[in-house]
Amino acid sequence: MGFGFLSFAPKKGNNVLALRVGEREVDFLLFKNTSEGIRVLAYGSEETLHFHIRQVLEKIFAQLPQKERIHELRVTFETNSFRAQVITLTLPPKGHSHIIDSGEARSIEREILSRAARTLQNTLFRESGILPNAFSLRRVKILERSIAGYPVSKLAGSMSRELEFSLLGMFLLESSFLPVEEFARAHRIADMSVLHIAEALESFVRKPEREGIYLCIEEEKTQIAVQMRDRFAFLGTVSMGAHNFTEFFADRLGMRESTVRVFQQQYFENSLSVGVQEKMQTYLLPEIQKFGTLIKQKLLEAKIVLPGSLWVFGRGGVLRNLQSLFAPAPLDDLPFAQKPRIRFLLPEDVLEVKNFPGARDPFYTELCLLGAFALNRR
Structure with a gap:
């Protein structure tokens, strides 16, 4: 399976379509880079439960401005389809002490990259039970040498x-990628690439004061990335996401899931009455604390001193009061370098976009990270 450029010649342009293919929905955001700044031409989500991914992509394409050609496609996938991991490998000294020349350095790094690919494949099979040949190696990158x-x-x-x-x-599950590749070919989108959210974050966090812990809340799971000293020190996943909160509300309030999602959005926007807002927070608190406990347990696995900023984005609107995320157990349980600050990572933190109604909705942050990655590489 190939990634990056497709076989036909790319044409330069200013329109970037960002897609996130999830377990239950495909999210999309079409950017246009103009002389006056970045504009959003279309955005939204389409459910996938009753349709093939290719059908959903065509539904999305029909919603895009027909006069605007897509020049670049940037795609990411949910955790079950797209796996990322940070590993550490060591090599003992070979022979007598000497100065490593450039040829030996290249040979050593080829060896370590090959060894890393094998190690990652074995870990992937052990954790997922999916045969290694069902996944394609997207990328192996050296983060740090010591x-x-x-x-x-x-x-x-x-x-x-x-x-x-x-x-x-x-690693990317090949069956997830193929419908997207077919869509790109059918619409002659020449410049296409697949990005893990870790790659998009890696580009974003290069600027000052962006070292921290990033929580990307998906439908079924939450990805955790710890960025410090200009590299990822830890990547992890917990098996709890936005759908757990939706199910909790559906069971507790007797609502359909579609109604619950609207209710949750109103809660995040603080548009419910004060009494209802408080009641929602009371209902949610045990689930939010359960979620916080899982996050803490995973962060303790990192066995490192943690940076003092914690950013939440994705389908995390239900966590309107972020301070309740780690209550009642104190954050002191975690080895932070300084008193932590918890906040949402918003689209407006990532990209300066003209007249975008979702600029303060963390739901669209992941797509904006993909767009920023594409636009900042020009």
Whole structure:
């Protein structure tokens, strides 16, 4: 399976379609880069429960302005289809002590990348039970190199001692990718690439004061990324997402899921009466605290001192009062470098977009991260 450019010649343009293919919905956002700034031409979501992904993509295409050609397509997928992991591998010193030259450095890094791919495949099979040939290796990247415990920017020119590598690996379920590839070919979208949310975040967090913990809330799961010292120190997943809260409300209030989603959006926008808002918070508190406990347990697995900023985005509108996320158990249980600050990561934090109604809705942040990744690479 191939990624990146398709076989026909790309044409330069200003329109970027960002897609997130989830378990229950496909989210979309069409950007246009103009001389006056970035504009959003279309956005929304389509359910996938009763349709094939290709059919859903065609429904989305029919909603886009027909006069606006799509020049770039940036796609991400939910956790079950798109896996990312940070691993650490070591290599003992070989032979007598010597200075590593450029040829040896290239050979060592080829060896470690190959070893990382095998390790990641074995881990993927052990955790998911899905055969390795069902997934395609998207990318393996060296995040950090260390020699005898000291970080170095490159191996060449350093003494040969014990080497340690931190690597980021990503695998994509091939059956999830094929309908999107077919859609791109059918509509002659030449410039197409698949991005894990970790890659999009990696681009975003390069700017100052963006080191922190990022929680991307999906339908069924939540992805956790810890970014510090210009690299990902930890990636993890917990098996609880927005749908757990929707089901909780549906059972507790006797509402249909579609009605619950509208109710939750009104709650996030603070448009319900004060009494109803307070009652909602009371109902939700046990589930929110359960969610916070799972996040804390996963972060403790990182075994590192954590940065003091925690950003929440995705389908996290139900967590309107973020301070309740880790109550009543205090955040002191976690090894933060400083007193943590919890907040939503909003589209307006990622991209300066003209007249976008969703600029303050964390639901669209993931798509804006994809768009920012594409637009910032020009």
